Amino acid sequence: MNTINSISNQKLRWRVFNDKLFSIVMMTLAFISAVPLISILYQLIKKGYKQVRLSFFIEVAPDTMEAMMAKVNHEIIPGGIANGIVGTLIIVGMASLIAIPLGLTTGIYLSESSKNKMANIVRFVVDMLQGVPSIVLGVIAYIWVVKPITSGFSALAGSVALSIMMLPSIIRSTEETLKMIPPTLKEAALSLGVPYYKTVLKVLLPTGMSGISTGIILGISRIAGETAPLMLTALGSSAINLDITQPSSAIPLLVWEFYNDPNLVNLIWGASLILLLIIFLLNIVAKAISKKWKVQY
Amino acid sequence: MESTILNKTDDKIIQIESPILNIDKLSVSYGGDKYSIMDVSAGIQKNKITAIMGPSGCGKSTLLRAINRMHELYPDTHHKGSITLAGENIYKINPIELRRKIGMVFQRPNPFPTMSIYDNVIAAYKLNGIKLKKSEKDEIVERSLREVGLWDETKDALHKKGTFLSGGQQQRLCIARALAYKPEVILLDEPTSALDPIATAKIEDLLVNLKKNYTIILVTHNMGQAARISDHSMFMYLGELVEYGKTKKMFTTPKDERTEAYLTGKFG
Numbered sequence: 273m274n275t276i277n278s279i280s281n282q283k284l285r286w287r288v289f290n291d292k293l294f295s296i297v298m299m300t301l302a303f304i305s306a307v308p309l310i311s312i313l314y315q316l317i318k319k320g321y322k323q324v325r326l327s328f329f330i331e332v333a334p335d336t337m338e339a340m341m342a343k344v345n346h347e348i349i350p351g352g353i354a355n356g357i358v359g360t361l362i363i364v365g366m367a368s369l370i371a372i373p374l375g376l377t378t379g380i381y382l383s384e385s386s387k388n389k390m391a392n393i394v395r396f397v398v399d400m401l402q403g404v405p406s407i408v409l410g411v412i413a414y415i416w417v418v419k420p421i422t423s424g425f426s427a428l429a430g431s432v433a434l435s436i437m438m439l440p441s442i443i444r445s446t447e448e449t450l451k452m453i454p455p456t457l458k459e460a461a462l463s464l465g466v467p468y469y470k471t472v473l474k475v476l477l478p479t480g481m482s483g484i485s486t487g488i489i490l491g492i493s494r495i496a497g498e499t500a501p502l503m504l505t506a507l508g509s510s511a512i513n514l515d516i517t518q519p520s521s522a523i524p525l526l527v528w529e530f531y532n533d534p535n536l537v538n539l540i541w542g543a544s545l546i547l548l549l550i551i552f553l554l555n556i557v558a559k560a561i562s563k564k565w566k567v568q569y
Numbered sequence: 570m571e572s573t574i575l576n577k578t579d580d581k582i583i584q585i586e587s588p589i590l591n592i593d594k595l596s597v598s599y600g601g602d603k604y605s606i607m608d609v610s611a612g613i614q615k616n617k618i619t620a621i622m623g624p625s626g627c628g629k630s631t632l633l634r635a636i637n638r639m640h641e642l643y644p645d646t647h648h649k650g651s652i653t654l655a656g657e658n659i660y661k662i663n664p665i666e667l668r669r670k671i672g673m674v675f676q677r678p679n680p681f682p683t684m685s686i687y688d689n690v691i692a693a694y695k696l697n698g699i700k701l702k703k704s705e706k707d708e709i710v711e712r713s714l715r716e717v718g719l720w721d722e723t724k725d726a727l728h729k730k731g732t733f734l735s736g737g738q739q740q741r742l743c744i745a746r747a748l749a750y751k752p753e754v755i756l757l758d759e760p761t762s763a764l765d766p767i768a769t770a771k772i773e774d775l776l777v778n779l780k781k782n783y784t785i786i787l788v789t790h791n792m793g794q795a796a797r798i799s800d801h802s803m804f805m806y807l808g809e810l811v812e813y814g815k816t817k818k819m820f821t822t823p824k825d826e827r828t829e830a831y832l833t834g835k836f837g
Binding site: 466467474569 | 637639642665666667668669672673675676677679680681682683692693695696697698730732743746747750
């Protein structure tokens, strides 16, 4: 039975071997790409877990003298990152307040008038915006807000910089989600005599809610860790600040400050750990929402 | 000479006495000088099922959509001629108001996926922000679901999502949704083309029952369906209304050779 179509045993074994080799190489490379994240988490937990106590969340950052004393006495550095946590919440919260309505309406506009010339220009600009370095956005917010509006560094200026940064992700995810909704749903609503704006707000938006909110949360998680634009805008503050026209701290700013102070440098691990966990949490929430609110057409 | 030609065309298009809808020399274009339907004139009789047949691209959906102005969703449409609903020019009525009087059901079942069965039925009220008492809502939901024969199947699951129903049930839900506002006319655009034969038969029975209270216009590419349930039939070809008459008469003795060719399966 040695026809031209039959495969010899040796060749067959070679093929099976190749198959196995390929799967093993794939698995190894996939594992390697997961290593950095795992090792980052390991490092942060190993070096930072001692710092993360209740006081770490409710006390403000220590000054360099307190930290030095603790270091001399071989104690854990006192204080925490409460000023950073509150600052991040306020700055990111306000950035979301600015960016979400703006991003949603722009996304709706782009998906509803997809072939329009104006829409094409907006879409192009939004894509460009995505690539603008974050430090440049800091400079812009400095010129727009720090100088003329708050006449000094402020949380508001930080929010403006971050809101510009999160706009593209909200706009594009809104546009893409709405485009996936079958046009017959829109027709169904319009054929019931529902005005166009109500069709968009009450039918299309709820139907796309899962994709849109995922985009928003990923946008938030992207800006929560931003440092560079805040250096030029929010600047930092050693106390908890609730006034948006005043300089404010943020967790990534604290990490930078700790790094620059030899007495405080050990605090960077705990602070980074908390920042990373917040961003993880946001990502997990985003995944859960996209799964739970998924709409079946 | 001229009058005989006129008589000949008149012969192919029946005259309806006191029609609820009157289409008068209607031409619709999706842009430019190319018209998807040309010079269509026809009256639609109240409480009857009128079927619109023809090969794909003949303009049957365009004609249907022109009746509740859904064709205007495309950006560059324009039209000539007019349609009157109970004597009123529909192009002078606000489309939002018009569509509440002329309901529509689409090719694929399209219940609102975020809404329950209950909310889907009263969607027209809900989305338009019309406040109703709980008892009024209950009454509308039950009446509409009974009208489409879906009440017994869904009365215990009214608060489940409409998308959990089978395709045929979903389509009946969409009909119930269109009926909830008590429209005068219901337009159906190939409502059974995505359904299996059993679900199709149920919808056909349902439509025959519904004509007591509503005027029904049905686009179908299924000649059998038109023959089974419609009272009047239109045959359209290349944007022209070729023949319009009583269904039984048209299927047995078509007057135009194109109608005959279509009905005998020579094209389409």
